Every structure is written in structure tokens, then in C-alpha cells.
Amino acid sequence: MLSDSLIREFKTVVGDENAWTDATDLHTYSYDAAVVDAVRPGLIVRPTTTASLGKAVRLCNDNGLPLTVRGAGTNLSGGTVPLPGGVVVVTNGLKAIVEINEADMYAVVQPGVVTAKLAAAVEAKGLFYPPDPGSQAVSTIGGNVAENAGGLRGLKYGVTRDYVMGLSFFDVNGNLVKSGSRTVKCATGYNLTGLMVGSEGTLGVFAEIILKLIPLPAHRKAMMAVFESVEKASEAVAAVIANRIVPATLEFMDNYTIRAVEDFSKAGLPTDAAAMLLVELDGHAAQVEEDAARVETLCRDMGAISIRVASDADERDRVWAARRAALSALAQRKPTLVLEDATVPRSRIPDMVAAIQRIAKRYDLTIGTFGHAGDGNLHPTILTDKRDPAEWARVEKAIDAIFDDALKMGGTLSGEHGTGLAKSRYLEKETSAGTILFSSRLKRALDPKNILNPGKIFSAKE
């Protein structure tokens, strides 16, 4: 329970209208998009200036209050679920795009800027910010950086990490720490930027972020190829890469997902197809057209039953509408949807898809799989009802099994959703006891009272 005088102190810092303590308001910050238990915080603050953000962090530390930073609360691993009675710092009051520099191709933003709004603003200037997580219409840059968010364009363009040139953040005492710069090259100091990307709010609180921008591709072309087996689709992916073609996106949908999308959107998809690939190439027009023709040939050679190449923007939209509908189509089938993101080296995709099918059968569950075939990041999506305890127990076992199989194939627990609460207990399995120890010591040195989003990523040791 926070004392009245402490609440007054917070209100002095952020303003009366930006601090909430009502049980009803607190309840609305007790969850994020992950399927984990809700935890009610003790106070919500929404700073509207960088200075008040720093002061709020310091106030939390001075009083030993656990602090969880929250952007749009779209986290899929529970990273924005607060601690009981803790403080939630909402960043959507800090949403200024400070600068878009066309000459030097970078943007400076506050942490609460919405990803899609930044993408649109830079595109209006003929520039491109490629990371496009599924939640980009609402997710914030601060959250994307804290989670090292990915998206559909990972294969060619990389993930959020690849675009963070520098950032400033408040340490636990409210001191402003700066790292990186507005230059392409920067060799001064520790690479604290690298440390902070993906730190899930456990080491500091972002104040400002410098992002790299690139030229907007002049031309795009999309196509859809249908296969009678997952193996053939995977062979086609391998053949495309082997021929040194790097599509901007190379997406996969399994039969269950295809059927769900077809039921949902009546797009005319072949419901008996085992797998479907959605490919988009971008770049210089001549190169794109040439590569597109080669991809089409490769898919045919690898046994594609049918290929649809989008000839104009409308058709391109229709191709991507099918992919965008995947999550919705699956979500409408059962009350609870568990979206996993175990990732394997791309050549192991057929093995991983087969493993997921085995797991679905063994635990008697419905799992639809789609995802980013180009970068090995699949989204096995378990459809269930959390109110059914027997089935839920099987879901938990299935998740364990998916992780085990992904690790056995040299993969990772999470391609893009982060570790958070949902995967923290598995982290040692992927890494080592030494890794957890090293991380614990780092955390203790930088956050001695353990107030920065404690319990996320790993449980501190010794």
C-alpha cells in the first residue's frame, strides 16, 4: 500500500491528472496481451515530460517500489504485467517524433511514439523504418526496443536491434545515461545501446531513441504459392535462399491456418493445400521483376501446385490481406489463443512444423502454425479455452515440448516476443547456469534494490 504522502509526491512530479490509484483504474493495468495471470499494481503514472519521467524513476527507487514501464501493453510474454502494489509508468504521454533527419537518415523519438505512426511519418519523406511487428498499429517504439521486436521483414531487413543507433535512458537513480550517436559509426564507451535493446525494462527506462532509416524501396511485388506438402514448401524456401535471392518477406501458413483464413475471409484459398508461401520482393524495379520471375520458376520446380503473382497494388493487398487475417481467423475459433514464437534455423522449418504437428496430436490440441519461414520464426498458435483446466494443463505441457524441440534443433525460445514472465523459467535451458548468474550480477550492480521490472527475463540468482 502506498502512503497518501508518497502518492502526493508522485502527483507533484507528474501532475494530478497523470496519476491514478483507483482500484478500477489499477485493474486496467494488471495485464498485457500474454496469457499470464493478472497482477494489480498500486499506482499508475503517465509522465508527459522527460524530466518528470526521470523523477518518477528516482522516486520509485528511493522508496523501493517495483516499477514496470508500459507502452501499449501488447507484450506477448508478460513483460508489462506489473508487480503487486508496484508502479506502472505509462509512456504514451511521451509521444513526440523529435526529429526526422533526411540528410543523415535517422529519426529521434520519445519512447511512446507508435511504431506505425513513425513508419508513416518517415515514409512521407521517402524513407523507410522496416521493423513491422504485428502490433505496429498500436505498439510503441520504446516497447519495440525493450523487447527487440521483429516482424515480417526480418529476413532481409533484420529486427528492431538493427535500427537502434543510440539511446538515452534513466538509470535507477534517475541519472540520464547516453549511448550511441547520430552517426553511422560510433566507437566510444561501452555499447550500452546493445545491452539495453531487449532488456525488457529491467536495467533502465528509455528517455529518447535514435533510429536508423533507409531509403524506401522503389518497387514491390508479391506472390502466393501453394504446396501439397510442408516439405515442398520448405524446399522452395531453401531454393530461393540458395539462389541468393533475399525477399523482403517470406511467410508460411499451414493447412489449419489456410482453412481458418478461408472460413473467415472467403479469399478463395485452396483449403486442401498443405502449405502456402507468401513472398514479397522489393527494391529496384528491374531487379524485383527479375527476381520475382526466378522465385516463380523455383517454386514451380519445387512442386508448387499453383502460384498467384500480384500484378497490381490491389492484388498485392489481397495477398497480404490473407496473411494479415491469419491471427484473426485463428482467434475467432476458440476463446483463448496462445501465440508462441519459438524459432529455429530456417533450414529446420520442416522438422519444426512436423514436431508441432506431433505435439498437437500427442496432447490432443488444436494448433495452427503460420509465421516467418524466411527467418525460421514460426508462430505455433494453440487454440484453447483457459477455463478448461484439464485442457490447459495439456497446453502447458505442449508449450514445454515446443520449446524442447526448438532448442534441440539449435533454435531459441523466442524469436521476437521476448522472455518476460512466460519464458523466464526456460531461459537457463537455452543458455547456461553461468548466463543466469552473469545476468543476475549485472542486474544487481545496476539495480541494487531490484525495482526495475523484477522477475522478468530470469529469476535472479545468488
Next chain:
Amino acid sequence: MASMEALARLMRELEDQLIVCMRCGMCQSVCPVFDQTGREADVARGKLALLSGLMEQMFDDPEGVYERLSRCLLCGSCAANCPSGVRVQEIFLKARAILSGYMGLPPAKRLILRGMLAKPAVFDRLTEWGARFQKIFTRPVNDIVGTSCARVMSPLIQDRHFRTLAKVPFHRQVPALDRPAGKSGLKVALFTGCLIDKMFPNIAHSTIRVLEHLGVGIFLPDNQGCCGIPALSSGDLDTFNRLLAHNLARFAAGDFDVLVTACATCTSTIHEVWPTMADERHRDAAVKLAERTMDINQFLVRDAGLEPSAAATDGTHTVTYHDPCHLKKSLKVFVEPRTVIQAARGCRLKEMAQPDWCCGMGGSFNLQYYDLSKGIGEKKADQIKATGADTLATGCPACMIQISDMLSRAGSKIAVRHPVELLAEGLDDHST
């Protein structure tokens, strides 16, 4: 807490619908209220979490939840954009009914809803008195937009620039009609709607003028009631069902193909809300009438064969169109009103940015949360002004009230009209 358990039991009725929300948060990108405040309790995900919380007895504050539920325009932007297909408006309307049944309606709302709205004849008389007295208390501020403001400071009116009540409401000018189908072979029933009847009778006259021109027969029963949405959005199921029964009886007498209204909110209420919220006794009749209810623009284009005029490109008026939420998001009607504008002589259509972003009216939302409503409306007004259009058209009288207020406060000289009014004026100017 026995009473909390009772409430939780009532909320269980919504469980199967509440569980559909997977907390993905995509509603944040389209919610006009959240856009203003950034508060989770203002967006659908937060409100749905609160209802689930009440159901699971995680906290005890039904008044607080009701208050937060009221901070919603019921615009349906969230539902239209929801990956999981959560029936947000239906849940919120039912939840408001459960909560206000549990706590009782506030006395002022009871007086307005049960004492006035539920009795169409009383409501009509009261607003007629209002029309006679309003000149004493208000003064015109903007002739082109057609707004007035308070002569003296009033806590209810504040600094609104509002559209005044019509001197003579439509139902006094044209109490009833029953005309057979003409050359079109079609006959419609016309549901007038309170705002058109009492503030915008010209929209109803224009509708009749256009229907006549196209040879469409009209059944207009007298003593029509309110569609019931103001009652329902306050959680007053009782008044809603009384109005529903009244209206069903009024229209049962007629013989017509389609029921049309020129009010987006009335259309979406009849089409979407009547079937889901009607009590057992009236459900079948409500479903049947809902199935043949249509927005006037949609009827004109789809059934009556209205087409864009050839002269549409060199119009003397530049018209920009605002999509009422209840047409675009509830009924997916957005092409036809634009076609109607393009069919109106002398009108050239020019799109604004985000034409389907809510204007912030939301009926009683505007009365309860004027500052929020104004913030949303000012954004809309800026986007309208940026087009350089001389006329704003929209298919909903409630949006017209809000946009008139916002434009007038900004000193704008942009006229606010219904597409059907533009169409009718074109007929009067150029043909007979």
C-alpha cells in the same frame, strides 16, 4: 459481500462474449476517446477487462465501472477493427443495462428517459415548448453553419454553438403519408427519427422530395417514437422495450418494401440493436423489420438506381463527406452516400483525411464529457477545413450537430448538410 455475488452472477450472462477478447490491444489504434486520453480504462480492452473483473469479483466498484463504461461513444470503431470479433457494443449496452438495473438509474436520467422519451407524445410537446422559448435564451452566432449560443452563461449549454430546435417540427408539417409506389415500383416506410423531426425537418422534406422524384411510394405513420438508443445507452432496457413496441406497432400497419431512415444512428439501432436487445415478446417482429431496414443513401443507390450525375466533376460546390460511425462501421455503408453527393447537381466531392474518424458526438457522451467530445471534434473540424470544401455532408443528424458546433466555434463558414438535402436542392434548381 452477497450483493457483489449477485452482480457477478448477472455479469456471467456476458461471460461467453467477454472471454472472446484476447487483450491484444489493437482497439487502441482506432478509439477516439483513447486517442485523447491514453488511458486504458477509456479503450475497449480496458473496459472489457473491468467487466471480466466484476464478473470474477476481483474488485468491488460497480459505480466506477459504470462511470468508465459511460466514457464511450459507442462508435463501434473498436469492434470494426477487432481481430477476435468481440461484439463490443452489444456487450457494453448489455453491461450498462445490468449495472443500471443493479444500481438504479440516476434520478435525472430516469426523469428524461422514462418521463419524456418513453412517451412520444409528451416528448413532442415538450420540445415544441422548447422551440418557442429558445429565442429568449439564445442568439444566432453563425448564419452559414446555422448555429446559436447561449445569451447568458448556462451550465448545461456551456459555450456550445448548437443547432436550434426547428420552429415547427416535421411531424407537425407532415403528420402522416401513405402514397403508392410510382414508376420505380417500390414503396418505403420512412422512420423520421427525433433529431430530424425536431431539429432538421428539412432532411425529411428532402427525403420525400427525392423519393417522389424517383417514383417511390411512401408510408409515413404518425406518432412515431424514438428509436430507443438514448435509453439503451443509459442502461434503461425498460424504456427501450417500450419504445420498440410502440414503433413496431406504428409500422405494422403499413405495406412497404423497405424501411428507410436518413439518420445513421436510427438505422444502425433498428438494424443492429433491435434484434439483439429486444425482449422475448418483440424479438421476432424486430428481427423481421430490421432485415428490411436501410439507410436512405443505400436505398437510393442500391434499390432506386440513383447514379452520379455527368456534371459531377465541374461542380460549383466542393463537398467533403464525413463517415458517420453508425453507417461505416456498423453497417459498412460508405460508398452510397458518396454516390448520392456525386449525383447531386453542382456538387464535387473532395475527401478529407481520415473521413471515418469519429466526430466525438456519441449522443449523451457529448453532454456528459463535453471537453473530451470537443477534443475529438476539433480534430475532425481541422481535417474538414484542410480540404477547402465549402460544404460538409454527412449522413447522421447527430454528427451534424457536433460538426456544426466545432466548425462554428472555429469561425468557419462551411455549411453542414445531409447528402439527401444536396440531392433535393439539385432537383429544385434544375428540374421539376
